[in-house]
Amino acid sequence: MSDVELVLRSTRVITPEGTRPASVAVSGGKITAVLPHGAGAAPGVRVEDFGDDVLLPGLVDTHVHVNDPGRTAWEGFWTATRAAAAGGITTLLDMPLNSLPPTTTVDHLAVKRDVARPKAHVDVGFWGGAIPANVKDLRPLYDAGVFGFKCFLSPSGVEEFPELDQEQLAASLAEVAGFGGLMIVHAEDPHHLASAPQRPGPKYADFLASRPRDAENTAIGNLIAQAKRLNARVHVLHLSSSDALPLIAAAKREGVRISVESCPHFLTLTAEEVPDGATEFKCCPPIREAANQGALWQGLADGTIDCVVSDHSPCTTDLKTPDFASAWGGISSLQLGLPAIWTEARRRGHGIEDVVRWMSTAPAELVGLRRKGAIEAGRDADFAVLAPEETFTVDPVELHHRNQVTAYAGKTLHGVVRSTWLRGVRIAHEGELAEPVGRLLERTD
Structure with missing residues (x-):
């Protein structure tokens, strides 16, 4: 595990095998392993612990x-x-x-x-x-x-x-x-x-x-x-x-x-x-x-x-x-x-x-994006962190798309997105956005 750069930890990680406590090891923008909760925290490895918030694939x-x-x-x-x-x-x-x-x-x-x-x-x-x-x-x-x-x-x-x-x-x-x-x-x-x-x-x-x-x-x-x-x-x-x-x-x-x-x-x-x-x-x-x-x-x-x-x-x-x-x-x-x-x-x-x-x-x-869509070894380290029991009321001025027009204005919804991660980089956190690091994708057969 010496090559691990980042560990994301939650009591509720959604994997293809089900939801369980786990630590997700990341290196080079990829998921390298899904480990037992508490594992992977070697000296020098950054650990992000999300407690009971749900870690799900982006x-x-x-x-x-x-x-x-x-x-x-x-x-x-x-x-x-x-x-x-x-x-x-x-x-x-x-x-x-x-x-x-x-x-x-x-x-x-x-x-x-x-x-x-x-x-x-x-x-x-x-x-x-x-x-x-x-x-x-x-x-x-x-x-x-x-x-x-x-x-x-x-x-x-x-x-x-x-x-x-x-x-x-x-x-x-x-x-x-x-x-x-x-x-x-x-x-x-x-x-x-x-x-x-x-x-x-x-x-x-x-x-x-x-x-x-x-x-x-x-x-x-x-x-x-x-x-x-x-x-x-x-x-x-x-x-x-x-x-x-x-x-x-x-x-x-x-x-x-x-x-x-x-x-x-x-x-x-x-x-x-x-x-x-x-x-x-x-x-x-x-x-x-x-x-x-x-x-x-x-x-x-x-x-x-x-x-x-x-x-x-x-x-x-x-x-x-x-x-x-x-x-x-x-x-x-x-x-x-x-x-x-x-x-x-x-x-x-x-x-x-x-x-x-x-x-x-x-x-x-x-669409054949085999590196996306699941938390398992070999996939891109793309994640969302969700507080599923928390609620918020939609205020159009807080939305990031260009024109703040939405049919959801004033609705109270369950599920607050705490943060979003793209290939192991946190790109959104508590409403704040990082500089763009997205890539352009092409179909591969």
Whole structure:
């Protein structure tokens, strides 16, 4: 043990084998051993003892809209990664749209990386984008290290990132399947959206009616059929409609290569509590009713839903107009996902180990980040320290993302993130952030 540089100790360390008292030995930014509690404290070795606070692997958030460069008034790598670090997230993957340029070519990816490199407080990877005109760019992007490709099946909200129709989806999916890549899909059917009632104004009920569950259900059904036909690997983004769960479960049983995520806002907020005009709650697909939420939790419990990620999609305050039809759709929650999910999970009888599986282990596995997502020897020394019994009330001015707009304002949540560690370096502590030490990640096969 003479090469150990740091030991992190807690009576509650979450490991793949369960939660137990342990000391975690760190050297060279890696976990070298998980030892009995009290071990590893050789002369000259720094020891951090967290008492009864929980030591868990740093969270992996594979769905973040950083919007940098081009729309940095909405967000940016500096502010987004600070918010991530403050919330216990040590790795995030940036979505290919809402930045200018979008990540749809290798040259655009290079621009994005150059902007992110000096600003990253956590490790950052990138998704590529699949749009109608860039099938030829997908393999070069994959070879350049993106983790997969995002597409929309309905309008994205920004003109530089158009949606795919079914024929275009088939072409892109065939290309991606040909080299073993992953397609991640915003699955809402445009025909169902177009035929739904469209009533502008402040009433949340009108907005909810404009994004019916059938739009998700139909799009997911079509996606499953395409994935089955092409033996393609697909991932459903931000599942909102619980009606789609039986369809997804059946596809998994048949061997279709499909995985699914949901998000804190679908699992902790309900349509019944959204005030009219409160467009900080607007997202697409929308926050649905409490009964729907209960079914989503059941989907998490039985494994139909694989992981929970933020879909952090911020904007400037002025774009959150009181009109649900015209307001920008997106929930800002990067810093709050862990306590939000833990608050509801504990109420429903789940343990913190479940939250770690949904928010760290499973997202890391989804994108092949084998060094992330668990506290065991050989992994990166990425940790969050959580006081799970403590509570706090969300004050937007204390959030680190660029625009302090959040649907969680005023909510009291369980779980205070004491500190966050990236490769053995403490990057956040009691609300204070260190200088950026994050790295840019590439997919490795």
